[in-house]
Amino acid sequence: MTGFISFGYEAKQSYLSISGQQARGMFFFDCFKFLHRNNFIKTLHIKSVNGKEMKALKVFTEALRFLKDDVLKTINENITGMKFTASDFTWVLTVPDSCDPSAKPFMRGAAIQAGIVTDGNTDNLIFALESEAALAWCKKLPADGFITETRINLHDLRSPEDQHIVIIAEDENIDFAVHEDLQGGRLKMLHRSSVNDLGGKSVDGKYKEFLREIFTDGVWDEYEKNYPTEVQRMMYEFSLLKKGDGDIQFCCPFNLGTLACKHQNIEQLFEGVEGASWNEGLIKISRNKLRSFFAQSLQGITHNVRKIINKGFNIGCIWLVGEFAQCVILRKHITDEFMEVCKVLCPFRPRESILNGAVMLGQH
Incomplete structure (x- = not known):
């Protein structure tokens, strides 16, 4: 079997540039996020774009290995006098709020096989819920760090009693989480849910x-x-x-x-x-x-947010993040539907909010 070739945007561009016959002999995995409740253990293989399957552990391991190697290469190329290895760092892996309980040991196993950590230094590996990471990042942003049509006062959003809905809108699924601010900057999870095939x-x-x-x-x-x-x-x-x-x-x-x-x-x-x-x-x-292509997705997202609000939470803000949140149609719809109930905020570069928040959580 051909080894690992490329990752991310480079992988997509490479796959799109090859002939149909050659493409049928390769594995191109696109949006293989699959760690969801009641689904994780059964999903032992991931299907590639052309229908071929590979073990999930292999796919995640190679993705993590690439990211680890790329990070170390970038760091070591920009310093002199010393060389860093994976064991010199604390690594943060994000997992969906809706993940199956077996996700963490699975991801820990993939990280070990990828050389990020070893059995002896797993303390260097931290897991972060995506909603916590995104909320940590968004709450640190200045008022002009959000895509918004109205003036906002973030001071009102930082009361210790505030409750927030975090919508993580990705390509495959939409995850919802409700967090409450506690003293000392801590968060308390009050609710989490997920809907499939609405991203x-x-x-x-x-x-x-x-x-x-x-x-x-x-x-x-x-x-x-x-x-x-x-x-x-x-x-x-x-x-x-x-x-x-x-x-x-x-x-x-x-x-x-x-x-x-x-x-x-x-x-x-x-x-x-x-x-x-x-x-x-x-x-x-x-x-x-x-x-019209968005209609079913928007209807489903709106329905789920209304269900959360109707549970009696004291929602001060809806935070919209993720790949799908880059779409103007989605952002406008959520704002129009709920602006009379609470603030609706989407940060610039919403797809990076989870990544940036994970780094913050790792530092603190």
Whole structure:
């Protein structure tokens, strides 16, 4: 089996640049966060984009190994006179609030296999709940550190009696946590819950369903089967476009257009399709249609937040973080729905809030 090749954005770009046949022989894991209640022990393997599976422990171990090696390389390249090793540091691993109890020993085992810690120095490994990490970071930010349309006074948010809802909006799942501030800066967990399949990937799924409606008569299915890396490229492009709140347009891939033309004139495919149009090789999707892709996700998130508020918590603020929180449509919806109940705040660069908060927790 081919060894570890690349990680993160580089891995995505590498996978999208290779041919379909070569891609089918590789493992490309995208959004493999899976540590959720009643699900963790059963999920011994993780499925890659092309359907192939690998042991979960192997996937997590190699991801952690890359991060560890990259950190040490970066540090050692920028210092002189000494060389650091993994044992010189305290390492913080974040776990979802909704994780199964077996997540921590699993992650500890992956960290040991990755060389982050050894059986003899596991005290150098700290676990942090994602909501605690995100809240720790957000509460330290100045007032201008948030994406907001109104003036805010963070002093009002720091009362020892404040209770907060943290929404961690990711690609796969949405996690909710309620924390209360205690004296001395400590937090008390009052509630946690999670919903599956309402994150950014659910929006992507609606988009793909719409493309299948446009490219009928099996055109899209044939394209998806024969050109999987091109489909991935289209989905990656959409993941960037969906962050806005307006009309979007993109070039129709050559192979998709070729397959469509075998059945009928491609312009005819768009006749009678509400929310999409064709213009000399460009596909344009209207703002209203884009918003419709979010509808199910927004409805589910709103329902779960209202359930939490109706439990009688004294909520002072909703904090929105995570990958999916980069989408303007999501942020505006949550703000519009709950601004009369409490403050709604989303930090700039919301996907990094958990990471930055984890570093803070490790330092203190």
